Amino acid sequence: MMTPAQKAPSALSLDAEAAARWGGALRVSPLPPDGLLLTCDPALLPDLCAWLAGERHYRFATLVTEEREEGWRLRTLFWGREPLWVHVLVEMPLQLTSLPSISDAVHAADWHERETEDLFGLTFTGHPRLGDFILHEEWPEGVNPMRWSFNARVPYIAREVDPQWRPVRIVQAPGAFAMPVGPIFSDTAQASHFLLETVGEDVARTIPRLFYKYRGVEKLAEGEEPAKVLLTAERFSGTSAIAHAWAFCQAVERIAGVDIPPRAQLLRALLAEFERFRHHLAALSDIIHSTGMTVASSQADILEEEALRLAGAWAGHRYLYGQVVLGGVARDWTNEEVEVLAGGVERLAGGLGRLSRRLRFSGSFLDRLEQVGLVSERQARHFGLVGPVARASGVPEDSRVDLPYGPYGSPLKTDIAVEEEGDGYARLRVLVAEALATARLIREGAERLPGGPVRVEVPLCSGEALGWCEAPRGVAFHWVRLDEGGRVARYRLTTPSFTNWHGFHLAAERFAFQDFPIIMATFGLSTAEGDR
Amino acid sequence: MSKWIIQGLRTGVKSTRYPRRPEEAAGVTPGLPAAESRWPSPSGAEGAALSCPVGALETSGTRLTADPRRCIHCLRCASGPNPVPWEGGYEWARRTGPADSPLFDRGFDHSLHIRVVDAGACDACLSEIKQLNKPYYNMHRLGLFLTPTPRHADVLLVAGPMTQAMRMPLLKAYEAMPTPRRVMAVGTCALTGCLFGPSFASAGGVGSVLPVDVEVPGCPPPPLAILHGLLLLSSRVKKSDEARETLGEAAP
Amino acid sequence: MSPAAGFFLLFVLLAGSGALLSALLPDRRVPTGLAWTASLASGVLLLASGAALESGTGFAFPLLRLPVLGTLGFGIDRLSALFLLVTALVFLPASMYSAGYLARYDGRYSLRLYGVLYHLLLLATALTLAGTDLVTFLLDWRLMSVFCMLLVGFENRKQENVRAGYLLLAMTEAGVLAATLGVLFIGGFGASGLDFAALRAAAPHLSQAAAWTVFLLTFFGFSVKAGLLPGSSWLPKAHPVAPAPVSAVLSGCVLNLGIYGIVRVNLDLLPVRYVGEGLVVLIVGSLTALIGILYATIDPDMKRMLAHSSIENMGLVTVGLGAGMVFLASHLPVLAAMGFVVGFYHMANHSLYKSLLFLGAGGVDLRTGTRDMNRMGGLLRVMPYTGLFFLAGALSIAALPPFNGFVSEWLTLQTLLQSAQFGATGVKVVFALCAAALALTAALAVTCFVKAFGMSFLGMARSRPAEQAKELPRSMLWPMGLLAALCLALGLAPTYVIPALDTIVAPLAHGSITEELVPPFFTVGPSGDARYGAGFMKDFHAIGAQVGRGLLPGRGLVVLHPGGEKNPVVFAMSTAYTAVVLVLLLAGLALAVRWATQGRTVRRGLVWDGGVRHLFPDMTYSATGFSNPVRVVFQAIFRPTTQEDTRESVHGHYRTALTRSQREPFVMDRLFLLPLTRLVRGAARLIARPHHSGRVNLYTATVLVTLLVVLIVNWVRP
Incomplete structure (x- = not known):
């Protein structure tokens, strides 16, 4: 006779295993037609996502951050098999502005977290590369355009190029330099900027600096x-x-x-x-x-x-x-x-x-x-x-x-x-x-x-x-x-x-x-x- | 290698004859709502104007006028119960400066070098600009060339609603150009900001940053409209107002 | 006493008293004192060698006459006078420059010691060249080597420098030991003594095998000192670490001593007899040039780059000499003279521009505290005159007209192309391959010095010291200006230099080249003379080859090698006329631009950078980056051995560091020095260990056995 512990994890249905693992810390509710909504504390997020992506092979779809009157709602969407969709919902009061990062376990979430940090001002603890992403170095710190309080309809021109800014370079080699490409380059290339770290001839590291065309569509x-x-x-x-x-x-x-x-x-x-x-x-x-x-x-x-x-x-x-x-x-x-x-x-x-x-x-x-x-x-x-x-x-x-x-x-x-x-x-x-x-x-x-x-x-x-x-x-x-x-x-x-x-x-x-x-x-x- | 040469020769000439002869092929332009139309009643005209989500249609009595600078070809006015008449054509470019002054001092009525700057365009405008460089429009035959550096450019061709992040690069490109220099705004976004501005992220048109000499409306403007703008810049076609009057003969 | 002899004696006195004075002066005063005494001494040496060249007789001081060794003493003939002249031309500006440069060592190293060593090096170098017999030559050579070693290791708190000094001493001494054996070999064939005259007399009696042995021993022996392959490992280590004036002197004069050794033995004492000997020299020279410039191109260290480039230039000199030797052995005296003239011309040119470049590099090092070109950039704005003079040196070394490097490199190539006159296909093939290697070398040299000048003096400053550097004092600029002017002069006046060198070369080659390279457009009218017919002269007068006649002395301003009926001009050029046309064109262009832009306002824009918000200096090409394509293309030679690629990361996703260290050990270290070292160590372990028992008896026995062997060999020898 097999005990539940000996069963292979995949033999259990997703909601059953989630409930078995985290019990009361996790609220599981169905999400028709073919989905599951898992509501949890921010602290549980990394483990839960690591389990979904690592053991249940769910694919990260997107991270939806919302500033609601009742508090922050961060919904991480995954898709896979049985059920098709898993939404991981985290709710927390507006005073809290930091939560643990999941991009360690789910690397696809990396840029989503950086974007949220730039646009909402939420910090993801444990994420090593926050800031200077969508809003470039000319944007003042602490102004987050996706917040309700920010008026998006008027031009925001309080921008100044920060002379202290330096690109985060990681190539350490004698004679290493960062070759700039763009934002205006080629004949009809779209505006984008790359710094190619190199010691000549081959590109050792690429630093894409995108979002020159950020028009704030979501806002x-x-x-x-x-x-x-x-x-x-x-x-x-x-x-x-x-x-x-x-x-x-x-x-x-x-x-x-x-x-x-x-x-x-x-x-x-x-x-x-x-x-x-x-x-x-x-x-x-x-x-x-x-x-x-x-x-x-x-x-x-x-x-x-x-x-x-x-x-x-x-x-x-x-x-x-x-x-x-x-x-x-x-x-x-x-x-x-x-x-x-x-x-x-x-x-x-x-x-x-x-x-x-x-x-x-x-x-x-x-x-x-x-x-x-x-x-x-x-x-x-x-x-x-x-x-x-x-x-x-x-x-x-x-x-x-x-x-x-x-x-x-x-x-x-x-x-x-x-x-x-x-x-x-x-x-x-x-x-x-x-x-x-x-x-x-x-x-x-x-x-x-x-x-x-x-x-x-x-x-x-x-x-x-x-x-x-x-x-x-x-x-x-x-x-x-x-x-x-x-x-x-x-x-x-x-x-x-x-x-x-x-x-x-x-x-x-x-x-x-x-x-x-x-x-x-x-x-x-x-x-x-x-x-x- | 030789197979490519043979293939190229066998393809023959595909280029349009415009501006020598109007282009009559199907699908080269989305068209625009008629500049002016008469309606049986003022309420009918107002109803038609309300179908426009961007306010390009205006009424005065039974007269309905369309502003090509705002139109984004959403086709909503054309598909309602009382459709607004649409016209074909593509000679939409207009000069913004004084009508009689030459756009270039002298010696610029032949070859032009063009630096394209993407100021937040949706890629459709850029795609249409790219078409100009391709066999069907082949602007080289008219002495128009794209250049990778503004140092060699006579014309700055700007598309997009002028995002704030591109303001400085655009100004730097403009500064780097030799004088005399001209700026051409391509696409509704570059003229009015369209759906994207003015807002916190974009200035709502190139005109708020640089003096624009020629405007080409359209979302996106078809390649022939951009070509018309470039020819207008070098004073090689008639002014657009006159051109528009003769649209009936010029386009299908 | 002839004037040359008088001046030489005065020089010896001045140099000696300079050394003495340096020892007595307080440290603080040494730089100025040294600048005066050493430049005075080298000035007098200049007069001595000039007088010897002018009069053509030279002098000899027999000091001592010993029964076996022959006449020992000093003297100057035309050959040594040339080398002494070059030595003086380099020492003079280097000494003047020292006054400003040495201040950086004040309080850290003993300047008195430096002063003494510097004077003694000058003295020993001159005396080596003035030795008229093997014994004085070797004695002075040894002294010179020791002083070199001590000066290379002058900054003796740096382990690297001291080690480089020892390497220099060990390798060049091993080389000269081989060369000594070779010369002694000539002595073994019935020479009455070891003075050069006696050796010269004995030389014709050598058998083929003996001649080859002498050639191989002396050529490869002296080639170590000249920095030729395979023994050039010491040069890129020793030259860069020496103080800048010493680097200039080492590359400008001391390398020439190796060439002097080769020339003295293989052209003067025992002139080459076989084409094969010349081919060996030619091939070694070409390979040296190619390898040298390859390493120079990729090296980001300014002085080490120059040291590698010295290897290249010594290779080019050797190519000229080698071609001359082949022609000599083939009994083509005129072409042989051409090869030797070209070789000596290039040697003199190299001495001038390389010392100029080393002085410039030293100035940059002094002001920025670094030799790494990756950390320089934009220096022309803060050090305009240093930059200008460095540019003159760079143009010369990159062989661009109208500077001197162009003349000698162009003539070297033309000399190689003369091999068409040969019958033997094999020889032609070797010449063609060497010419191709030389062409590649010349192209790489341009790349190398575009990098050297562009990455150091142009663009944006890539470090704070480079941004804040100050111009050098006048006392350091003047010597560089002098050298730059000499570079230009030697480039403009090949028609005066070639006849002068011809007088030196003629006795060695048994032929004269002046008539063949410098047509007498100034002295002979359009009617022509015996060598140049009337039609020929008329044609050239028509295109203006006689312009300047009456104003300038000499035979003309055109270097031209005439051929036969079908091909009246094999090659021709005139840097002087080119320079005039160049200046006129540039001036005309400037005027035209000025006229065209009259009344217009000039708008100065920024560099177009693609519209980036910030353009930092580290977004522009670095020296390593510039030369990296060469590194990639010639990977088979460089074999970058240690390539570490460590990646550190957070969570395994975010890289925080990507370190890359790529080292290209000098190919000769890999192929020659290290295997040789291992061999010697192994042999030492085999032979020496059993005897190192500490028992006196065994040592005594060893000495006894050795003595017996020597006696038996002497007795058996005929």
Whole structure:
């Protein structure tokens, strides 16, 4: 006869084991449809999260910090299997401003904690790298823009460059220096700044200094109507508009409890897949351009512009703005029109297939990508990387499969393109495979398009919910809380670029200066999406 | 190597003929609400104006005017029960200085070197600027070049709502430019701040930091609109007001 | 008594009394006293050698006549006069410079000792060059070596310096021991004594094997002192740690003694007979040059970089001499003369610019307290004249016209290209490979000194001392200015230097080069002469090769090597005319810019830095960073052995330190010095340990056996 202690931990259900481990210190409550809410003291947080991530293999999704009248609420979201979602909620009075850090056990939470420290003024004890993150050294200490008391609507210009500021440098070697890149660099690169610590030739350490484009999207959303916030969700990252609009709509629709008609769901998926297709073409063009192959990058550029024109002709906007609305999609398309899209994408996919076959036999191209910008599977899991970057390092995760939403799972079946090497070439192959799969998905969706309405009314509602979407660069999580008036009280935006920038340095280090732009291109991240 | 050369030759010329001939391909522009439209009743016009979430539509009686500087192509006014008419076209750039003065002293009506600065743009504007450098728009044929350093730049092309963190880099870039120099604001964010400003994090448009010479509206402005702005800067096309009057012939 | 002899005697008196005076003066006064006495003595030495060169006769003081050893004494011939002239030219500014430099040691080290040693080094160096027989030569050499060692280890509280001094002594003594054996070998072939005249007379009787033995022993023996491979390990350790004037003197004069030894034995006493000998010299020279400049390029220590560069330059000198030896053995006297002239030219050039650079580096060291170029930067703003003179030295050593390094390096390359006249393919191949190595060396030299000047004098100050450094006093700037002017003069006036060197070389090469390298555009009209036909002269007059005629003495300002009918000009250049055109162009450009920007206001902007909020000095390239591509490309040679890469972290995620120490031990330490040391130690353990029993009888027996062996060998020998 086995005693409970001898049982393997996985044999117990999650709530039972949590209760057995922590007993009364932990309040366990269900979170329908498929979730669990664990409420605990701040002191218990690190152990609990370490157990979830380490033993139960839960993936960190996001950290939602809220300043409520009754106190701080910090909600750490994990996803996994049985149940799908685990929310760890910590409540504490407003006078308390510090709690233990979990990024020791769950390294993916590192930047979330730093962000919370900068924007809310909460300190995470045990975190060695707090401060100087989103708000740069010109921002005064002790002013936290996400607090209720901070007026976000007026320009805040009490800024001065601190002459005492120095970057935290760790490379100790004779002749070591930090090569600055940006914030204004290259021809049309997005604003971002990197300090490359080096002794010449190879990059010993990368210090990304992002958030030059911090527009305070989360703060600006507060007090606005969801319909207006939707415009912001769509426009803060123009190259992944559909994905973020969909994720935001999902959250609001979940709060309202409305069911989206299947035709609208499938049309949203068609738009999202088309956006993914166009994004991957642009990413491919950037990668080829970074290796200096002019003709090849022109070929990709032609495909990209043709995709943009297809979007402009088909939906009226080249970047598909204004298509996804609360309750469905903005307009309906006839089946013939959908056929035009599917046919157009298939034609472009044919061109992409030919281009990628040709690239595969171009030695000078492969030399620049193979064994460059390596990210191992261990590192990718450790930093919680998402999207094509993680999949190229052998992490077979895709929220369309793991966290099915909308029409994914049924009727749309997707499979995950995975590569093991974790180098630039693997990332390129994943991008191409996904773009080609996208064309098949659009064809499949066009054939199975059901009839019915494409939009339902979303009533005024209040509550909180999470929406998510597999954006072209990886999964995005949008946490929305609507107040009694139906306005947005808290909007937490976790984007794939933010998640992946956290691990960008893994790829950029150990390689030569001239590989840096190539590694940046193969990561394909957007600072607009990451900085928010 | 040779296969790429052959491939390139076989692709042929893809570039648009604009500005010599208007571009008529589908999907090159999202269009704008008609600058002015007449409505049967003032209440109808007001109802249409209310459908705009950013206040780009204004009414006076039965007249409804659209401000392209504020429009973000959300298409909401076009999809309501009483849709506002939309127009195609892309020659949207406007000069902000005195109408008759040349924008450049002399010798600048041919080649221009352009430094692009991202002041918090959403990446769509930058993506459209990048298209200018790519085969379909190929601005090199017009003597327009992107340059990595403002030291060589004639034009500072700024996109985005002007985040506070980018204020100093932008000013440094402007200081580093040789005179005469011109500033071009691209995209609704850069003109008015759009959804993002003015706020604690962004100044709400480039105009609050630098003197802007040419404005290109659009969210994002299509590549042809940006090209029009650049040609306007070098006095190679007619003023946008005149251009807009002839939109009927110029665009599909 | 000839004037040369008189001046030389006066020099000996002055140097000796200088040493005495230094011993008597209080420490505080030594620097000034030394500057006066030593520069006076070297000035007189300059006169002595100048007079000897001018008159062409020299002198000899036979002091002692011994039955076996022959005539012992001192004297100067043309060859030694050249070396003495260079020595004086380096010692003069170095001594003047000492007055300001030595103040840094006041109260910490005995300046009196320094003064005595410095004068004695000058005296011993001069007397070594003036020795007319093996015994005085070796005796003075020994003294010179000991003084070198003591001066290198002058800062005797630093273990590193003392060890470097011992290494210098051990290695160069081992070398000179081998060379002595070689010279004695000549003596074994029936020479009447050990004076040079007797040895010279005995030399033709040597067999092939004996000649080769003498060559190998003396060349590799003296090459240690000259810093050539394989025995150059001591140089990058010893030269940087010496006080700056001593570093200048060591690199500028003392290295030349090694060359003097090689030249004296292998060109004068026993002139090379076989092409193979010349090829050995040529190959050793090329490899030395390449290895030297590779290590110079990657070294962030300013003085050690200069020391490595000395190895390179000694290699270049040797290449010239080696090419000359090959031509000599192939019975091409004119080309042989060209090789020797080029070698000596480069040697003189190196002495001038290297001492200039060492004085500059010493000045920087004095003001910033560091030799690490990673900690310098922006010095041109605070030390403009030091920077200017250092730049002149850097341009010279990087072989850029119109400075002197260009002339000699260009001529060296041209000399190597003359191997086309050979029949043997193997020799041609060796020459071609050496020329390629030399071209690579020249390119790397530019990289190296762009780094040296750019990282130290330009950009932003990378440390506080570099930011707050002050200009050197005039007494230290003047000597550097003098050397810089000499560098420029030797660069502008090759047509005057080549004939002067030709008079020295002609007896060694049995041929003259003046007629072949310096066409008489000033002395012969367009009608031409026997060597240069009328058509040739007319063509060159048409393009202005006679400009300056009547204003300037000499044969002309163009260096030109004429060929045959088909190819009338093999190579030609004129740094003087180039310089004039350069100056005119620059002035014209300045005027044009001024005219074009007339009436405009000039706006000075900051450096474009990508828009960063702060641009710190440590965000700019460092010396190590600049040279790292070379380090990576030539990894096979450098073999960075100790590369530690320790990462410390919090929770295993956040790295707090990433230390990296990369060391490239000198390749000759790895390939030569360490195995040799191990071998000697092993041998010592095998041989010496059984005998070190402490029993007197055994020691006596050893001495007895040795004596017996010597007697038997003497008896058996014919």
